[in-house]
Amino acid sequence: MATGAGTVSQRMISGRYELLEELSHGGMGDVWRGYDAVLDRPVAVKLIRPQAVTSPQMADELAKRFRREARITARIQHPGVPQVYDAVLDDTHEHLFLVMELVEGVPLSGYVDPVRPLPVSWAVAVAAQVVTVLSHAHDVPVIHRDLKPSNILVAHDGTVKVLDFGIAAILRTDATKLTATGSPIGTSQYMSPEQARGGRVTPRADLYALGCVLHELLCGRRLFQADNELVLMYQHVSAAPTPLRQLRADVPVALEELVLHLLRKAPEERPADVQEVYERLRPFLPTAGQEPVPGEKGPTGVPDPTGLFRHPYAPRSRPRPSTASVPAPHGEPVPAPLPVPAELRAEIDEAYAHSDALLEEERFTQAVEVLSEIIEPAGRALGKENREVLELRVQRAAIRLLGGDYRAALPEFTALADAYGRIAGPTSERARACRAQAARCRAELGQVTEALSALESVLAVVRSVDSDVSEEAIELRRDIGMLLLAQGRASDARVVLEPLHGDLNVVYGPADELTVEVAEALALIRLDLDGQEA
Incomplete structure (x- = not known):
């Protein structure tokens, strides 16, 4: 593993x-x-x-x-x-x-391409988000001191994250002078002239670094390039930057002027603060509801930083429907499951044991991670719809449900129900169980009408193949009654829960925990209905 x-x-x-x-x-x-x-x-x-x-x-x-x-x-x-x-x-x-x-995303260094520079809107959207972060930091006040593409991450939703605040201050990385011997500490490609000289560092040092980053995003190459660190630092102190429009003609004039302003050698000659920088970036930002124009599409496989401006405060994306594989033609036998190699078998057993131990300690997140680590290699070796792999996925989804991560558990149970439906039939026990669990996730996410419909559909199947007082049927009847009660449908809930209470008294006895729970619910229903009649 x-x-x-x-x-x-x-x-x-x-x-x-x-x-x-x-x-x-x-x-x-x-x-x-x-x-x-x-x-x-x-x-x-x-x-x-x-x-x-x-x-x-x-x-x-x-x-x-x-x-x-x-x-x-x-x-x-x-x-x-x-x-x-x-x-x-x-x-x-x-x-x-x-x-x-812990932030998952793509570092900005993964966006830099000398052959295909970023669309202007993408580069500006990154810079605008960075200056927004810097405005909050400079207000504390905190100076970053080491702003660079590898310290800027674009999360999966397009949010720009600035990493490593305070690290340079802890290590005093701005103390290296041009006359120092040995390798300088810090990132000389983005170091302001005053940092290179060992002078006093102010928030405008971050503005210089931002100018270096924005220049690189727009033209696909660093501001200065040299093999020797000291030569590179000397260029930041003395060499004039190449205007962007000489490297890329479609960069707007005002944006080129802003970058050159950020790259002034003297701190006092740069923009006054990040608020000024934001105002000068704003004309190049996409507006709410504006869709990308032809040629504005950014690199594939990385998050789009313009999304926050095009759809501000948008809700989370809807869960994607599960991508069900094409079922085998009617009458074609399902291939026999592959045998599990001994080494993989041992790793699967170890993952189950470890996740069970974590589950005992209610460490749900880590238990999910343990199972996720084995699911992928097991799926490659045995097939994604191998029964062993599906059982691992069921366990992972169940842990997510127990841990309250209903949003992640819902699509997993839905996909599993589809898979078991193809393998063992839509009315099979495993397919029914996964559909019921998906419905319970929907109920917890507030999708009560859809949850009720799904649970009633599963109950109809259970009644057709098993007893109305089977453990599965009783659990479904209880869930349906409680959901109806939660919706304020007291009369409908009583229709479901009264016969269930009678069955529970016979099957489990009046002292059973579930029998008592249903009895208490019925008492609440009677109070509610009596109050309505009064």
């Missing part, structure tokens, strides 16, 4: 955060996918590499700086900044850990 949740190589931080998988490795530190065992949620854990601690005084200074910057960074309240959950410093002062919101 791939390295992930539950492996013996895991490391526990502060007795709470498990390091599961390394996501990135860089000069300032490593980022790990982690898991918060207390709050049952995935997290990102940034291991920051400080310079060698050579004295107790240096250790104390590092500890103070780390805690101060972590607290300040945590004060930036904006959707474009991953939340800081915790800051952990070990006793040796050699390991610093920031525990943050």
